[in-house]
Amino acid sequence: MLTREHNDLICRVGAETPMGKALRRYWVPVLQSSDLPAPDCDPFPLEVFGDRFVAFRNSEGMVGILDEHCCHRLVSLVIGRCEGNGIRCLFHGWKFGVDGTVMETPNVPDPTFKTRIRAKAYPVRERGGLIWAYLGPGELEPAFPHYPWFDVPASNRINAYAVDNCNYVQVFEALVDSSHLNILHTDGLMASKKLENLNFAAAADMASDAGPRIEVDDTDFGFQYAALRGGEQPGQDTHVRITAITAPFFVANPNEDLWMCVVPINDYQCVHFHVFFHPERRMNEEPLRSNMLKHVGLDDEALRNFNMTYDTVGEPGAPSRRNHYHQNRASLKQGKFSGFHSFTQEDGAVVLSAGAIKDRTKEILAPADAAVMRYYRMLIQIARSGAAGETPMGVDADPRQIFGRNATLSHGVDWRTLVPKHHVTNRWRAARETEAVHA
Ligand SMILES: [Fe+2]
Numbered sequence: 001m002l003t004r005e006h007n008d009l010i011c012r013v014g015a016e017t018p019m020g021k022a023l024r025r026y027w028v029p030v031l032q033s034s035d036l037p038a039p040d041c042d043p044f045p046l047e048v049f050g051d052r053f054v055a056f057r058n059s060e061g062m063v064g065i066l067d068e069h070c071c072h073r074l075v076s077l078v079i080g081r082c083e084g085n086g087i088r089c090l091f092h093g094w095k096f097g098v099d100g101t102v103m104e105t106p107n108v109p110d111p112t113f114k115t116r117i118r119a120k121a122y123p124v125r126e127r128g129g130l131i132w133a134y135l136g137p138g139e140l141e142p143a144f145p146h147y148p149w150f151d152v153p154a155s156n157r158i159n160a161y162a163v164d165n166c167n168y169v170q171v172f173e174a175l176v177d178s179s180h181l182n183i184l185h186t187d188g189l190m191a192s193k194k195l196e197n198l199n200f201a202a203a204a205d206m207a208s209d210a211g212p213r214i215e216v217d218d219t220d221f222g223f224q225y226a227a228l229r230g231g232e233q234p235g236q237d238t239h240v241r242i243t244a245i246t247a248p249f250f251v252a253n254p255n256e257d258l259w260m261c262v263v264p265i266n267d268y269q270c271v272h273f274h275v276f277f278h279p280e281r282r283m284n285e286e287p288l289r290s291n292m293l294k295h296v297g298l299d300d301e302a303l304r305n306f307n308m309t310y311d312t313v314g315e316p317g318a319p320s321r322r323n324h325y326h327q328n329r330a331s332l333k334q335g336k337f338s339g340f341h342s343f344t345q346e347d348g349a350v351v352l353s354a355g356a357i358k359d360r361t362k363e364i365l366a367p368a369d370a371a372v373m374r375y376y377r378m379l380i381q382i383a384r385s386g387a388a389g390e391t392p393m394g395v396d397a398d399p400r401q402i403f404g405r406n407a408t409l410s411h412g413v414d415w416r417t418l419v420p421k422h423h424v425t426n427r428w429r430a431a432r433e434t435e436a437v438h439a
Pocket residue numbers: 174180181184185343347
């Protein structure tokens with residue numbers, strides 16, 4: 001459990017909050033490239049950390065992210081015209097470049113006027129199928145991180161995201177919760193076992209053991225946790241699944257083929273980005289692409305049916321307690337475990353059902369939740385850095401040195417030998433963590 005103060009500290013992301021200040025110090029993905037599909041396409045009404053922006057792609061294909069409202073009379077640029085390498089406000093025709101340069105002010109005769117003003121624009125990069133932004137103080141902009149999957153060809157990578165109608169912390173914590181996989185997702189894992197050429201075969205291997213031993217280490221980039229199955233007796237092998245979490249909300253999975261992150265839209269909604277990748281498999285080509293997305297419930301139809309897209313989230317009839325979150329109750333009687341479409345909808349339903357911002361003063365955590373508690377504590381530490389004006393952990397991390405691992409080890413071999421480049425700063429055992437939780 002957490003105190004109410006700590007729960008607020010980690011969940012609230014507005015510009016004046018400690019966590020909001022900290023989160024603005026990182027480079028974060030805010031859209032997929034496909035959200036701005038062509039030069040001069042429709043601008044995107046973007047919201048990140050509770051602040052509103054307009055994202056647009058100019059005539060040369062460059063992406064700009066500006067404060068949403070025109071710096072003249074504050075009309076939204078979401079309804080602006082994208083033309084001539086800029087975005088033009090409808091009200092008086094002021095036109096802005098991707099870097100905030102004021103290109104034209106047709107209602108101002110003085111030609112030097114526009115050189116004296118500037119729109120608020122943010123640093124943007126486009127890599128790995130994602131549009132990244134840095135939304136913090138300009139003088140504190142960190143180096144842009146290079147993720148290993150940037151180097152995988154687009155044919156071998158799938159980008160997909162789901163929009164969740166609840167706070168980001170409860171969406172993320174399900175990603176560091178190995179023990180729910182065999183339970184909530186039991187139907188999907190069984191189906192995964194039958195599929196070849198998808199990224200799930202390795203995860204499906206451990207579907208039979210719902211009670212892994214969890215060991216968690218603090219690292220200089222965030223933390224890592226190992227879910228250990230078997231290996232307690234001499235001569236027995238241990239199945240190890242290591243997940244690496246880079247502050248504040250980036251996950252490298254054990255199979256080294258999925259990277260995820262959960263970016264707050266505001267305190268009550270977030271975007272769960274997924275990047276599936278493989279060095280050899282051309283998974284972004286049909287039919288692999290559709291098979292993959294459908295299997296995990298990230299195809300457009302499944303997302304829309306569960307109101308997990310930007311244009312359907314929270315609309316009337318969306319999943320709620322009144323409609324059992326769109327659960328198929330009849331299917332439970334026919335042998336299904338969850339009654340939800342697939343992984344994405346199962347996770348979406350359970351985290352949404354906890355409320356818009358989960359009340360962590362009421363949680364009773366168990367040893368299997370050691371990584372969840374570690375995540376809460378990492379967030380508290382990050383927020384404190386934000387409050388103190390210090391650089392939060394992970395800002396300078398090099399993602400090329402941070403990995404998950406899925407492996408089998410002989411009895412007695414330390415799982416940390418699988419990730420020798422991770423710099424461990426503190427070792428926590430599950431039991432100790434649980435004691436700390438209840439202290
Ligand atoms: Fe899950």
